[in-house]
Amino acid sequence: MGIVKISEQLHDEVRKTSSVMERSINSQAEFWLKIGRLAEQNPTLSYEQIIEREMRSGQVISVRLIGE
Template sequence: MGIVNIDDELHDQLRKASVVSVRSINAQAAFWLKIGMLAEMNPTMSFNEIVERELRAAGVVTQRIRAA
């Protein structure tokens, strides 16, 4: 494990996003890093497709919400 240096503005955005996502700042940073890496490795997939694939790989059963 190491230290990653980021600028103050990005750290502020990270802190705010972690509150909304109910994650620690470190967990939010790890999420962004992982999703960013997966997005670079899979440029044709959308954010939602990447998250859905990762949830499925973790054994989470997802259902699509149908419009009323």
């Protein structure tokens, strides 16, 4: 495990978002890092497509809401 230095402003955003998403601050930051890396590696995919691909790779069945 390493240490990543980030601005106080970004840390504050991670803290607030982690509370809403019910993740630890570290888990929220790791999620953003992972999604950002995947977005850079796959610039033609939308956020939703990236999440769907990750769910499939983890063998998670995603359920679509009615109307989507």
